[in-house]
Amino acid sequence: MEEISDPQDSGMPFGNRLPVEHIAEGIEKIRGEIKKTIVGQNEMIELMIVALLSKGHILLEGVPGIAKTLTSKLFAKSVDTGFSRIQFTPDLMPADVLGTSIFNSGEFEFRKGPIFSNIVLIDEINRAPAKTQSAMFEVMEERQVTMDGHTYPMAAPFMVLATQNPIDSEGTYRLPEAQMDRFLFKIHLGLPNLEEEIMILKNRGSETESEPTVVPAISGEEVLQFQEWTSSVRVEEKLLHYIATMVVKTRNHPSLYAGASPRASLAIFRASQALAAMDGRDFVIPEDIKRAAIPAMRHRIILNPEKEMEGISPDLILEGIIQSIEIPR
Structure with missing residues (x-):
């Protein structure tokens, strides 16, 4: 690794x-x-x-x-x-x-x-x-x-x-x-x-229809x-490569009619920064990227008609792509 x-x-x-x-x-x-x-x-x-x-x-x-x-x-x-x-x-x-x-x-x-x-x-x-x-x-x-x-x-x-x-x-x-x-x-x-x-x-169950109170x-x-x-959260060069590899692999996957756009790379990048900050870190780790990848890409890819008829979900394809990429450490 x-x-x-x-x-x-x-x-x-x-x-x-x-x-x-x-x-x-x-x-x-x-x-x-x-x-x-x-x-x-x-x-x-x-x-x-x-x-x-x-x-x-x-x-x-x-x-x-x-x-x-x-x-x-x-x-x-x-x-x-x-x-x-x-x-x-x-x-x-x-x-x-x-x-x-x-x-x-x-x-x-x-x-x-x-x-x-x-x-x-x-x-x-x-x-x-x-x-x-x-x-x-x-x-x-x-x-x-x-x-x-x-x-x-x-x-x-x-x-x-x-x-x-x-x-x-x-x-x-x-x-x-x-x-x-x-x-x-x-x-x-x-x-x-x-x-x-x-x-x-x-x-x-016992509440009225009034709106819950939020401060x-x-x-x-x-x-x-x-x-x-x-x-300003730091993303190492090798993690940039990790993100880009994920997205690029969707563009030539045999089960996908259309892969993710460059906007997906930016979405994963920014979301991983936020996940790191929420955990109290000023640097991104691979787990942040993996957590952000599927929700950031599932609506940016299009399945082949055959896979769609088989009931294959975009999430399943994305999980396979993520697992196929070596995690940098």
Whole structure:
């Protein structure tokens, strides 16, 4: 196995280079607030936090009733920033999301839509028509809206949490690959096991329909500082090669019609930095990359029709690719 140099051999004290201990403390507060209400769904919560630190967006996919929307709302409320929720429907127009110009007092005035917030929850993103979905492209990638020749930047931090139901396809519009590629992660959510189901009944069975109380754990300013610190987490040269090898192998795999784009490499890179910071480290290790790889690539590859008919999942192909690559140490 290849050797990676000791990340501490920089000649500078740890505290003067990157105060990741503050990130770990802040993240633990967010976890604590969400866990007051949510049972299980640990991967979803962790990857939401990773996306927040990485300035990325999340696509949540799962059947109704598994707390996709509730967890997203609690996550948003655990950060002291703006929050808005948009319910996508077949009759939703781009102006309903982005905003529109209104003639007022002899001139046109731009009235901002609900997308102009810090954390935006989009429920059932695949229910809106293609033109409304396409209106999200610029917002998610460039973090701005262009309307009538004017550009309106989004406030920072900015993050989109989108949900979709994989089993109810009637009246839905499949997200194009170009838009899927703009999500940092696609998270698959499963049903709770027996113990978790009992815990849900104990925790929520006697509650009223009122919204659970969440105390903001960190401020928007702290999020921006955490994001800046996270971007400084060190990634060794050999680990860059490890990431690139994973992604490139998807492009010539016999079971895949299309492999991952370079945006996948960047997604794994940034997510692995966030995972390291969340663990209190200022350097990435191979395990961080392995944890980030599948959720960062599962929506960026396309199976061959034969493999799809056989019921092979993208995750299974990706697991095989990851296992075939030597881990640098």
